[in-house]
Amino acid sequence: MTAVSTQLSFFDTRKGLFSWIFSVDHKRIALLYLYSLITFFLVGVTLGLLMRYELLNPGKDLVEAKTYNQIFTLHGVIMIFLFIIPSIPAVFGNFFLPIMLGTDDVSFPKLNLLSWWVYIVGALMALSTLVFGDGPADTGWTFYAPYSVKTGTNVTMSVLAAFVLGFSSILTGLNFIVTIHRLRTPGMTFLKMPLFAWALYATSWIQLLATPIIGITLLMITAERVLGVGLFDPSIGGDPILYQHLFWIYSHPAVYIMALPAFGVISEMLPTFSQRTIFGYKAIAFSSLAIAFVGYFIWGHHMFTSGMSGTARFIFSMLTFLVAIPTAIKVFNWVATLYKGSINVQPPLLYTLAFIFQFMIGGFTGLVLGALATDIHLHDTYFVVGHFHYVMFGGTGFAFFGALHYWYPKIWGRMYNITMANIAFVIFFIGFNMLYFPMLIVGLMGMPRRYYDYLPEFHLPNMISTYGSWVLATGLILMLANLAAGFFKKGPKVGRNPWNGITLEWQTLSPPPVQNFDRMPEIPLNGPYDFENKPAIKE
Amino acid sequence: MRASASTFAQGVDFSLYVIVGISVFFLIGITIVMLYFVFRYNKKRNPVATNIEGSHKLEVIWTAIPTLLVMVMFYFGWMGYKPLRKAPDGALEVKAYGQMWKFSFEYPDGRITDSLVVPLGKPVKVNLVSRDVLHSFFIPAFRMKEDMVPGKDNFLWFEATEKGRFDILCAEYCGQLHSYMLSSVTVVEDAQYEQWLASTAGTSNEHPGLALLKQNACLTCHSQDGSKIIGPSFKGVFGKTEIVVTDGVEREIVIDEAYISRSIKQPNADVVKGYMKGLMVSYEAVLTDEQIASITDYIKTLQ
Structure with missing residues (x-):
């Protein structure tokens, strides 16, 4: 082995724009994803803030009804297809999966680069509707027929963009599955893999098996709009309920594409900041698979008021409750991991605790929606919007930002300002709950979702929610500015293992060299979180 | 919550209280335990961690209890919902x-x-x-x-x-x-x-054509005062010369009885330039020819 200090980091080996956008290094591709994702996320946030501003008071505050409808559609499309679906797998999965498995890259590095390019093409197609054609779609991100077939806005382009983005997702999933099967370092059996790898494994199977269904469905919409084939519009012989089935057969499992990687990140951060082994490794690993599996059979709970038969509603409701069980098991094991730990309260742990709290609210409100009687009242109200954002933003979004704080020193080899990160977290956390909790209340009061204007009795919760969006935005700006400052103003350099973690990425340099490891990684004796037999890490 | 004003509302509210009750109990309980652990086992108070790999007993308990609870929730959800799908005879x-x-x-x-x-x-x-x-x-x-x-x-x-x-x-x-x-x-x-x-319906003195326009939701898209909502306004439209798009080809026509009737029966046939195709459905099966004539009659008065 050469001396440590002579190893160039993956940042320094080659320079220039082309060395990035045509790189096949999984770490560089991960960062390409990170920068593009954050850009689209900020566009999505801006659209969200505009929506909240419009809803500050009843009546018109800012834009016309049609514009508002286009804004919430684009907000949904960007946040779902451009941010939350790729988020954790494409950024942290790409960067850390090979390193955590002790290997030098994913199985198909060129395919990996292709999936980023496909992602960019899809993203540009989605955003092109802002400039070209008859304006962005005004259908909601669900593109429900027959409205999506009838409206004059540019639904075709939005739908094709989602179709193209699906390929990016499929390719990443395929790559991860092969990588996990073929490239684990010697001695790392499946049951010695870190839980993040397990979560990505379960996610990848959903990406691979469910995404083609939405692809076909979206093509069917295009065929109906362009060629007039009667598939979903009853006035030309189609069935609108068929569309809902096809859409949710993908889009419900897709919720787990968004949530499972977050579970993986949380399962990494808890042992590190508790300095002890995870509680119930197998229970957490297998519950991911159980969620991925059961998640395929519960799509009908999005359609409890569509006129489905009573039998179908009965079965879908019962199966929906089943998915709560593996999820509950995870939460219990996570909390038990804190027991008798030696807890180091750092920004990533704060995001983890907020994740658990908010994800529980998301889960419990999901139970309310899974029960038939209550869903009949709450279906398509703001309660659903609140529930969804608690799971996706309060859950996956917080896990994403937690992961960013967790792996930041490993990626860039520098540390951000911890105090500032804590302050930003508190503001972000308060803003989040102020923004979304009132939505649950106003939903119980009966305010339907996708409402440009509302009855006077819904005013107060809407006002609090809008003020919350400003608090949230403040926290977000502080958080990102703090992270950027660590990067541009050169925060203090860190060694290999600033958090005293145990998984393999902490054994290599920060930032890692192109080949990931400057010396052969050593795996702990009894599983990935065996802190008692933690290999000594020399700088 | 709003007033609860139907027999069904009681069942819904009851299942809501059951589910939210159980949920709030667990949410608060788990959050308190979590925060207590973070406090009690903080590295200042507990410098050395104890490795605990797991516990089969606990895994069984916290699989069994949620299973039981979600089945209870499912049951109440189903019971509260069941009456909805069977309307009593003679309703x-x-x-x-x-x-x-x-x-x-x-x-x-x-x-x-x-x-x-x-x-x-x-x-x-x-x-x-x-x-x-x-x-x-x-x-x-x-x-x-x-x-x-x-x-x-x-x-x-x-x-x-x-x-x-x-x-x-x-x-x-x-x-x-x-x-x-x-x-x-x-x-x-x-x-x-x-x-x-x-009481006899329609005792007002309004024009029967206007009544038909209101009944069929025409006025949500077509204004009477010249403002553009979704479709062209009815004000001054009769006798006006307009450019319409027929099968993708633009042509000029004068709006007359025949055009109005055709637009009601086949709304996508000749769409006035600048308006969206496909949003209006055909009213051929809804309105009789006499009713269409009455509507046309009323539109003539909006000059």
């Missing part, structure tokens, strides 16, 4: 139409209204019909909702337990003016309801 039947962006109701005696009037304590079955895209018929105070799906018959039924006027909202996104698609249901005593039924 008063009303047909509800949804179209962009208006509800209308047809009573057994043929009268058509903008809002619903129902007797207190009697079962009412509402047959749901959509004339264009998806809508959802939602009465928050009754805790019920069912989608109006074009090409498919849906229904819901309720028995009101409180007098008063309650909102009806559209809960399924249906386009530009979705949030303005509102109506109401007024619950009255039986005697009052009989009286209302006996």
